Amino acid sequence: MNSKGRLYGVGVGPGDPELLTLKALRLLQAAPVIAYQSAIDKDSIARQIVSQYLPGNQIEVLFHLPRALEPEKAKSIYDQEVQPIGQHLAAGRDVVVLCEGDPFFYGSFMYIFTRLSDEYQTEVVPGVSSLMACPVSLGVPFTYYNDILTVLPATLPTETLISHLLATDAAAIMKLGRHFTKIRDILHQLGLASRAKYIERATTTQQRIVPLDEVNPEAVPYFSMIVIPTKQQL
Amino acid sequence: MNSKGRLYGVGVGPGDPELLTLKALRLLQAAPVIAYQSAIDKDSIARQIVSQYLPGNQIEVLFHLPRALEPEKAKSIYDQEVQPIGQHLAAGRDVVVLCEGDPFFYGSFMYIFTRLSDEYQTEVVPGVSSLMACPVSLGVPFTYYNDILTVLPATLPTETLISHLLATDAAAIMKLGRHFTKIRDILHQLGLASRAKYIERATTTQQRIVPLDEVNPEAVPYFSMIVIPTKQQL
Incomplete structure (x- = not known):
C-alpha cells in the first residue's frame, strides 16, 4: 500500500x-x-x-x-x-x-x-513558456521551417553571446535585468538592433513593448526578453 | 463600421x-x-x-x-x-x-x-510547444539557469549540426524523419548519444520513448524529437 x-x-x-x-x-x-x-x-x-x-x-x-x-x-x-x-x-x-x-x-x-x-x-x-508567448505578443513570426533557434541567458560573457548570435537564424535573450546595456550594445555591433524586439511581462496586464533604444537600462525587470525573429519570409 | x-x-x-x-x-x-x-x-x-x-x-x-x-x-x-x-x-x-x-x-x-x-x-x-512537452514526457529537466539551448532541424548539413551541438549546453533536434540515421551517427561521434533521449508523438496516446540505438530509422515519424538535456546538476 x-x-x-x-x-x-x-x-x-x-x-x-x-x-x-x-x-x-x-x-x-x-x-x-x-x-x-x-x-x-x-x-x-x-x-x-x-x-x-x-x-x-x-x-x-x-x-x-x-x-x-x-x-x-x-x-x-x-x-x-x-x-x-x-x-x-x-x-x-x-x-x-x-x-x-x-x-x-x-x-x-x-x-x-x-x-x-x-x-x-x-x-x-508542461506549460506555455515565455519563449512562445513573447514572439506572439510582439506579433512577430519567430522560427520557420529550417531555422536554428538559440536561447541565450544575458548573463553569458560578451564573446559567447556574439559567437552564438552570429551562428543562429533566430534568438531569444532572457534574464536581461542589469545586463541589458551589454546586450543592446552587442546587437548594435552585430547589425541586429533593428530586428531585435524588447518586451517585458508578456501577456500580463503590465505588458510593455518598448523600442530597443528607448528601454531604460536601470528599470529592466527579470521578466523581460529580447526576441530576434527569423529573417525568412514566405 | x-x-x-x-x-x-x-x-x-x-x-x-x-x-x-x-x-x-x-x-x-x-x-x-x-x-x-x-x-x-x-x-x-x-x-x-x-x-x-x-x-x-x-x-x-x-x-x-x-x-x-x-x-x-x-x-x-x-x-x-x-x-x-x-x-x-x-x-x-x-x-x-x-x-x-x-x-x-x-x-x-x-x-x-x-x-x-x-x-x-x-x-x-500561444500554445504548449513540443519543445516543452518532450522533455517533460521524457522526465528530464531540460535547461538550468545559465544554459544555452539550441533548437536544430535535422534537415541541416552535418557540419552545421556538429558545430552547434559542440557549442550548446542543451539541444532539441526536430524534424527527424529520414534524417534520423545522420543524427544518431553525429551524436555517437560527439559522445552525446548517452545523454540524448528519443521520443515520438509526445503526450498523445501513441507516445513512444525508445533508446536511441533501438529506434528503427525507417519508421521515424515527423512528430518525433531528440532531446539533449543540460549536464548541470543542482
Whole structure:
C-alpha cells in the first residue's frame, strides 16, 4: 500500500490566467496543498496567475530558491527549502507546485524534482513558456521551417553571446535585468538592433513593448526578453 | 463600421487534449469557422486534438501547405491555400486556425498570418510547444539557469549540426524523419548519444520513448524529437 502523496510540477504559463492549460487547472484545484516560489517580501507571480481559480481551502507552502549563488551554497539552501513539501508528501498529501511558464524550461521546479521525484510519485505538466508567448505578443513570426533557434541567458560573457548570435537564424535573450546595456550594445555591433524586439511581462496586464533604444537600462525587470525573429519570409 | 471577420491563430498544444489553454478552448468553441492543416488523405492532427470540444455546428476549412518546396513555388501555393480563409473573413465570419503546438514556433500558421494579418484584425494565442512537452514526457529537466539551448532541424548539413551541438549546453533536434540515421551517427561521434533521449508523438496516446540505438530509422515519424538535456546538476 502506498499512502505517500504525489508531487505535481504544473506549468501555469507566462502570465495571462487564461493561458493555463485545462490539465493545470484541474490539478491545482484538486490538490490539498499548493506550493510556490516567492522572493522575500514579494508576492509570488505563479500564485497571482492562478489566484482567481483557487478554491480557498488549500494549504499553501512558500519556498524561496535564490538564484545566482555558488553551487555548493545553493545546494544546501535548496535541500532545506524543499523540506516542507517533502513533509506534506510523506504525510500522504498531494502537492501541486505552481511553476511560471514551463516547469523544465529554466524553472526552479527542477531543483524540487531532482530532490523528491525518486521518493515520491511525480507528474510534470508542461506549460506555455515565455519563449512562445513573447514572439506572439510582439506579433512577430519567430522560427520557420529550417531555422536554428538559440536561447541565450544575458548573463553569458560578451564573446559567447556574439559567437552564438552570429551562428543562429533566430534568438531569444532572457534574464536581461542589469545586463541589458551589454546586450543592446552587442546587437548594435552585430547589425541586429533593428530586428531585435524588447518586451517585458508578456501577456500580463503590465505588458510593455518598448523600442530597443528607448528601454531604460536601470528599470529592466527579470521578466523581460529580447526576441530576434527569423529573417525568412514566405 | 468594421464588418470584417477576425482571424485567430490558436495553439492547441502538443497532442494531449488536456494541454489546451483555457483561452484556446473559449475561442475555438465560439468561432463560426475553424480551419486546419491536413496532409492529402490524412486526418488533421490539430483537429483530432480538439475534436471532443467542438460544438458540431461550425464550418470547417481544410488547407494544405506542403513543406520542403522551392520558395517561389511554395509562395504561389500558399497564396492559393489561404484564399478560402480570406473569403470567410471578408464575409464577416471569424476564423479560428487550429495550430499544433504554438502558432509562431515552426508553425504553418505563419504563412497565413503574413498573408492576412494586414487586412484583418488578428489575434494569436500561444500554445504548449513540443519543445516543452518532450522533455517533460521524457522526465528530464531540460535547461538550468545559465544554459544555452539550441533548437536544430535535422534537415541541416552535418557540419552545421556538429558545430552547434559542440557549442550548446542543451539541444532539441526536430524534424527527424529520414534524417534520423545522420543524427544518431553525429551524436555517437560527439559522445552525446548517452545523454540524448528519443521520443515520438509526445503526450498523445501513441507516445513512444525508445533508446536511441533501438529506434528503427525507417519508421521515424515527423512528430518525433531528440532531446539533449543540460549536464548541470543542482
